[in-house]
Amino acid sequence: MIDTKFNPTEVEEKWYNHWEKKGYFKSEIDDREAYTIVIPPPNVTGVLHMGHMLNNTIQDVLIRKARMEGKNACWVPGTDHASIATEAKVVQMLREKGIKKSDLTRDEFLKYAWEWKEKYGGIILQQLRKLGASCDWDRTAFTMDETRSKAVIKSFVDLYHKGKLYRGNRMVNWDPVAQTVLSNEEVLYKEENSKLFHVRYKVSGEDSYITIATTRPETILGDTAIAVHPEDERYSSMKGKSVEVPLVGRVIPIIFDDYVDKSFGTGALKVTPAHDVNDYEIGMRHNLEIVDVFNADGTMSEAAQFFIGKDRFDVRKLIEKELENLGSLVKVEPYRNSVGRSERTNSVVEPRLSLQWYVSMEKLAKPALENVMNDNIQFFPKNQKNLYRHWLENVRDWCISRQLWWGHQIPAWYYNDEVFVAENKEEAFQLAFAKYPDVGLTMEHLTQDQDALDTWFSSWLWPISLFDGFNDSDEFKYYYPTAVLVTGWDIIYLWVARMIMAGYEWAQEKPFDKVYFTGMVRDSQGRKMSKQLGNSPDALGLIETYGADGVRYGMMSCSPAGGDLLFDEKLCENGRNFSNKIWNAMRLVTGWEADNNMVEYESDKLASQWINEKFNMAMKEVVKNFEEFRLSEAITNLYSFIWNDFCSWYLEMIKPNENKIHPNTLNTCVEVFENCLRALHPFMPFVTEEIWHQLRERKPNEDCMMQAYPHPKEVNESLVKSVENVKEIISKIREVRSKYNLKMREELDLYAVQSAVTSQLLDNAPLVELLKKMAYLKTYGTVGDTHSDGVVFILGKDKYFVMFEQEIDVEAEIESKQKELDYQKGFVKSVESKLGNEKFVNNAPPAVVENERKKLADGQERIRILEDEIDRLKKK
């Protein structure tokens, strides 16, 4: 006896191993069309979370469908080295062993880091297998493996020689604890309680003062101007004057700049070009001196003159007292402002001038913007184009150096202050030697840049470097550009835009045809899932509870493209229940026995035709939804078809009284069942594969995964319509049964008042047979309008009588018919008012007007029937 419950854990590992052993995931160049997806590489340190599950399920659905469509499907997996995250983990691991990073050489540190990566890295790739991901694992790549590293170095050198990469002294986000640059994305801003200090500066040569407001009094030591708005009347007399900085006594100018907000504080702004991005820009505009008062670790530098070596936050308290003593402090008030902290160390990020490597974005941005705006690369959903355009039109140069060891060390060598960029030290030496042939230069004179490259500088090459595109390989020619990129919109700038730039820079071609942006997974309260909140369910735990198919169903059914999705475990439960439903349908069908001696019922033939038409209708929707990446709709189409049409209606239609069934009927049934499995396979690969094999004996290579994906055919609409009509009659009869507590199988008589529709039904023997079987009718016949017995229902404009022994509840019937009458009267009234409007009749398309007339006639007929019926009931 087969279990009544589908057990996912038993079959998932079996089928995954089977597929992998058969080599179904592998792709090699051949003469078929390539369908390529590159995985958005997760951090090598990462573990599977909800975002990954969503993202990778979508990729797997797309790649499996393409494979079934006969394309050469290639899904390349891999991880990135996540320089900051990984380095932080390695440093922590070393600390636990009692080793300080500063005690190690770069090489020693990297040895530990690689060991750590080999041991703990790539867990996530193992976890993806549990989800059913059909990646070509032989192609697994890592951003620091040999091929990828060479690509990174080559691209750096190439950009440098093209003048698209430079070293510059700019304002950056500085993490004083990690002592590295951070990207904007690694800085988290939050409102915090702080204080607003009002400080007065003496105007030189006068007995007056200007008062400024600041949250960071410790930077006063680095002030090089006071700025006011040019149209601020309060300060119009200050033109050309200067003030003295408290404590240090530096004399600084009063300048006029539009940037200043007149309404903030006193309308006067202290300008510290070395420690604020906006101040820096003002400084550039007005040629101000730059005084850097901090060291790299956030302590005061020599340039500060006071508090040297003390921490910036201690100094904030100390300077408050000093200013008070000097009489410069006007007042201190509580204040809330947005403070940026490092994602990794939580230290307050310091805007800092520092010498870093930048990619010049202007030229790179141009083709990247163009080819998205003209839909050469299509975005789903489309509205992401706005976001993309906005960023690219305001793009800033990209800071790619990081003060870390884990990553690609920058291929730049210095001789004194001169820099030589080359793929290796030997080539750098050649360059240096060519320039300085006479100084006795040796390799020892060159020192390599100590910094590493931003991880995104590897990731932006991913679609190229995975196929060794920098060596113009055959693989690259075949697999590139890839079909679709599936990723979250949160990295549209960090990653998507830059991949497109890289594509046009080095391949002169887009990296992908389409980008499908997924939403962010949120919990049922709409909060972003995060470790801190602890609101993220354990991904593998979910798979254990609901099965991979159940989880995939849950992820897919709540994932309209682009929008955020509120994840609810309930959806996985639906998925599990769906698996179980199909499982039980299989149990039913495999329990039937083909018997040539059985009659092939007309109703069975009809049901077979009908279910095929319905399947085509469903597939039309599925195909359309796939084209538009509306995957949640596509899976809903299949769910609804399989559960409602196939299981609830069709299987009941052909269900034999005993287990014996005509071979033709059984055969059609199994074929439709197989089509359902093929259509559903990309979404729910395990349960479909298992049932595929249970349904029939299969040859060695006959697996569901490798079947052709179903194509919709033309639909015979009139056949569908007539069966749908019978289904409605059946539902109405069930309604009566429910109301009168009649047993489902108690046989009833049904009479219809003669009409075109009801007579046509009567003449169609297979339809009547179907109706009688499904509704458990003894007889179906037509009668005259004057018939007056049983319970009445109306369908379209036809009147039916359901006959049964039990006495009918006259009061309840009158009430329900009256309710229906009220509804119909309202309906007719609204149609009448439309048709009474001359402008409507004259202007609306004739078909629309005609339809309104039909609605009116039908409504009026229903009113007539209902009024008659109420009369008849009242006479009882």
Next chain:
RNA sequence: GGGAGAUUAGCUCAGUUGGUUUAGAGCACCUGCCUUACAAGCAGGGGGUCACUGGUUCGAGUCCAGUAUUUCCCA
């Protein structure tokens, strides 16, 4: 501060160039069923002034403007 989106049933969402018998689905809820595939199930049911106000139109959930609420992005 600038920009983009959202608002449809208790919840999550569909609703495609404005016209499909005065709005659909899933979940939740209510009623009745252990009907020999499935209680992770079957049959039936209730539930919505489509955020608000105005406009365009013969006709608006759908287009336009404003308001409210809200989410996100950028600074």
